[in-house]
Amino acid sequence: MRKAFLRSLWIGMTMLLAGVYVIYQANAHSNGQNIAGLTQKGGNTSGCTCHCASANSSTTVSFSTAATTIYTGHSYTYTVTVSNSSESGAGVEVAVQRGTLTAGTGSQVINNELTHSAAATSLPASWSFTYTAPSTSGTDTLFGTGNAVNLDGSNGGGNCTDVWNFSPKYVITVVDLPVTKAITLSRNSISMGNLRVGRTKKDTMQLRSTSTASITVNTSLKTGTAFSRYPTTSSRSIANGTQEIDTIYFAPTGRGSYTDSLIITSDVDAPADQRKAVYLNGTGIQAIYSGGNTLAFANLRTNQTKLKGFVYSNTGDDTLFMQSPSISGSGFAIATQPTRLALPPGVTDSVVVRFSPVAKTTYNGTLTLSAPGFTIPTVALSGTGIAPTIAVTSPTNIGGVRVNAQTQGSVIIRNTGTDSLHVSGVTLSGSNAARFSISNFSPVIAPSGQGVVLINYSPLAEKFDTASIAIATDDAANPTSNVTVIAQGLAPHIAVQPADTLDFGSVRINAAPASRGITVQNTGTDVLNLASAVPLPSPPFSLKSKPSSVDVGTSAIVSINFAPTTVGSFTGSVAIASDDLNKPSTVVYLKGAGINSALNIPSNVDFLGVATQTSHDTIITLQNTGAAGVNILKYTLTDASGVFSVKDSVSHTIAGNSSIHVTLSFKPTAAQNYSGTLTLTTDDPNAHTLTIGLAGHGLEGALSISPASLDFGTVDSGKTVTSPVDITNTGTAGVTIQSVAITGANASMFGVKSTLPALPATLQTAGKLNVVVSFDPPGAGQFSAKLTISKSDGKTTDVTLHGVGRSVGPILPDTTNLQLVSASTENIVITLKSDGAKSWISKITNNSGHRVKIDGVGLMSGTHYSETLTSPDSTIPFLLADQASIYVRISLLESQAGTYLDTLVVMSEQGITSTLYPITGTLTTSGVASLQPKSFSITANPNPTHGQIAFNFEGIRLADAQVLDLMGRVVAEAHSVTGQWIWNGRNASGEAAPNGIYIVRTSGKSFAGESITASARIIVQH
Secondary structure, eight states, X not given: OOHHHHHHHHHHSXXXXXXXXXXXXXXXXXXXXXXXXXXXXXXXXXXXXXXXXXXXXXXXXXXXXXXXXXXXXXXXXXXEEEEOSSOSEEEEEEEESSSEEEEOTTEEEEXXXXXXXXXXXXXXXXXXXXXXXXXXXXXXXXXXXXXEEOOSSSOGGGSSSSEEEEOOOEEEEEEOOOOOXXXXXXXXXXXXXXXXXXXXXXXXXXXXXXXXXXXXXXXXESSOSSEEEEOOOSSEEEOTTOEEEEEEEEOOSSSEEEEEEEEEEEOOSOGGGSEEEEEEEEXXXXXXXXXXXXXXXXXXXXXXXXXXXXXXXXXXXXXEEOXXXXXXXXXXXXXXXXXXXXXXXXXXXXXXXXXXXXXXXEEEEEEEEEBTTBOOOOEEEEXXXXXXXXXXXXXXXXXXXXXXXXXXXXXXXXXXXXXXXXXXXXXXXXXXXXGEEEEEEOSEEOTTOEEEEEEEEOOSSSXXXXXXXXXXXXXXXXXXXXXXXXXXXXXXXXXXXXXXXXXXXXXXXXXXXXXXXXXXXXXXXXXXXXXXXXXXXXXXXXXXXXXXXXXXXXXXXXXXXXXXXXXXXXEEEEEEEEOXXXXXXXXXXXXXXXXXXXXXXXXXXXXXXXXXXXXXXXXXXXXXXXXXXXEEEEEEEEOTTOOXXXXXXXXXXXXXXXXXXXXXXXXXXXXXXXXXXXXXXXXXXXXXXXXXXXXXXXXXXXXXXXXXXXXXXXXXXXXXXXXXXXEEEOSSSOEEEEEEEEESTTXXXXXXXXXXXXXXXXXXXXXXXXXXXXXXXXXXXXXXXEXXXXXXXXXXXXXXXXXXXXXXXXXXXXXXXXXXXXXXXXXXXXXXXXXXXXXXEEEEEEOSSSOEEEEEEEESSOSSEEEEEEESOOOSSEEEOTTOEEEEXXXXXXXXXXXXXXXXXXXXXXXXXXXXXXXXXXXXXXXXXXXXXXXXXXXXXXSSBSXXXXXXXXXXXXXXXXXXXXXXXXXXXXXXXXXXXXXXXXXTTSOBOOSEEEEEEEEEEETTSOEEEEEEEEEEOO
16 A cells, blocks of 8 residues: 555665565554555545555445434444455455544454454455544544455555455434433332321332433322322422432222322323333221120020120231220129230230129110220120919810710910929819829920820719819919819710601612712710611612711601512601610611613604605604603614615604604615614613614616717808707606716817706606707817716716818809909909999908808998998898808098098908908099098018017008007007018017007008008907
8 A cells, every 4th residue: 555655665765675565564554553544535636555555446445324414522333344255355444534433352452543453364354443533513423444365474565466445425414412301210019018097108219310301200100009108299390410209199088099190191202201100009008896796695594604705806917905894784793804905916815704693684785895996896795584384274174075985185284474384283172082093194295396285084874074173383473283173974866857768759760879878967975976878678678878876956767768679558667776876776767669761663664756865754652551761772774785874863762651852864865775674772671772674766867869979970161050968867766967068178169059947947757958050160170079968966968069161162242333453362352342422332242152240340440431331231240151241331421522541441250361352442533532441461471479570561661560459559560661571579668468459550662653551450469
């Protein structure tokens, strides 16, 4: 480096000295010794010329991207890097315009310029250093120069084997340090520990301003519960570098943990420090008295003593300081004082109370416990002095017992006192004391309880006995209690009803027994026991039931059955044995009569002959010739065909020597013989079932129809032929004919010509009905139908009808007086004749060879002409026979000269065929000049149509077309049609045209330029 300097030395020294110097310079640069001033600082441009005369672009020197704007006096670390892909080592120099450089690892500072302390031995090579900004603001610049060397120990003598380059100037903006505000806290939490409730504890902390300016602070508590603070003024100022002492006070109002936060807000710069919190906690402690508020001694016998302790404890966390307890109220006293008055937390103590009742009453008192600063509830003392009290009922009735028997009664002893009653003894006294004895007694009776004295009683007579008992107890107020005891000797007494004879009346023999009852009444003072009741003779008398006993003042029934097996009168008796000492046996006499019934019925019922499906009724008589009535319980029919029935099949009762009537019905379903049986079930044990034989036969009519089928052969269309059908009743009953009708696919081709009777009508046996059937074919073809005879039973009989229609060959149209004939090939030809100045007769002749149905004749428009059907005098529609004609008068209605158009329409076969003849009439001053058809036509395909249809206009060059319904309303239309118009079968609203007959009408110009009109009829069938 520094080649200019080396060159000056080269001129003044020898070659050897020059070589030594070059080696020294290369070594000096490699070690960075005293090398400085080679950067662009101060406008220098020579660089490291000792290696090469000029900078080399393959060598790059760059500063790392660090802060470009820094505060005055602040330091930052930068890195300078030298790169060259062709060299092996490197050195560097960095200078600064205003700031200060501090060397890092591998570098050193010489004359405030940074250079390497040792050459780098690899590339790229980097050195880090510290830059400290000047104390004043402005801009500053880092200058760098780096060399890349081959590490051969020589600088190459300036031959550029070692190269160098300047770095881009790195400009730094130095700005003044801004004014800052910051705060530090001496503590971030304060714990107050445990503190007795009602006391106050304080602690402090410091708020220090670490700013370059004073700060403004505010403090507050988050909840303010148990904690308070000082100072409390707002917007307090703390100069920079100073501090504020804040005091926190803790005053718990109750036990438990308390937490809060001291919130510190300030105007410091850092947002995170503008609101800071110091966590506060503390625990309130307190002594807690825990004890009951009652002390109950329950029951204690008077003049006795009972001790009971009242226990209390300190469940708090501080010492409880008690005072000596006291008692008020009679009967109570403190037996033992508490063991301590200062009660630590968790410790239990007690005071013992004495209860000494002197009377049978309730005692109440108060135990008072106290502690300074505490409110302790008083303790209610209670106890009851108890003692027994005897209560007995005198006199006491222990009931009765049968004479010479023994019973046991009791005297109830009740203890109405409050302590147990003890019975020490019971004694008997009195004039009848010998009838009584003490069996046992209750020795101890609980309070409000009761005991008994059991007493035996043995009467000798039916009367009342009394005695007195003395009861000794520990009831101090009533040690002996006396009770009068009453008892009674009892005996039963029997009475019966009827007292003499029990009459059964008349009873059917061998039937269910008849039962009658004897009422037994107890008129005594004890239960009457019935040992037996024996009816004699047996049979026909027997015992049905008897009670075992009868209570005092009540009655019971002894039931006797009477079941005679023969007709006659019967007598007997029943002996009733009881424990009535005065009447041990009571006798009642018995009598009754046996009777029977006798039912006479017919053995057989014959209904003879009855028409089928017809009901016939007959009445039978059921007679009872016996004295006893008989019940008919059920009627049972044995009838496999189900043709017999009993109309009144309810049960009947037939009194003795009387009769009833029963209606039977027979309804045969076929012409045959029927039989069955009717079984009567009765309550007569001697004739439980009776049978009646049933017979009858059904009568039925039968229709014979001749012939069974009718063939009319071949008949020309338009002609009518007839043939008879004979209907004969060959059966055994009349037949009702409901209707006679022609049915089938071609029913309209056939008909009934004869006059029939009003139907429905009955054809009696051997009766005959003649039906004349006609065949009238409309044209060629095979035709068949049926003559259907319907009967009232819903059955039908058919006669097959058949015929062949033949069409007569076509005949040429009559052209007599024909002014102009169209090219139409229709079978109906129109001929016009003049009949006056303004009207013509149109003759319409049927040349088809068969009848034609004419549905209408008329003008299409009727605006300029009118038409009148003059012959025949028929109402349309009608049938026009072959070769027959009708006449229509056509009259021109106009009076002004001109040509007038219309169309004569002949509709036949229900609109399927229409013959259309346009009419052109020209009126001149001398009358009608001409009236003629024109040669043009409309064809429609398909017709009938199910939707779309094509209209082809022949002989018409340009036309307007309309589709009209039979009311003349426009359904669809088209204008300026040439040759063909396709109609989609829909109206102007897009809706499908309803099924029916429509007319398509056109008006326009022929190819000759004539004005023409044409019409056709179509059928729409969806």
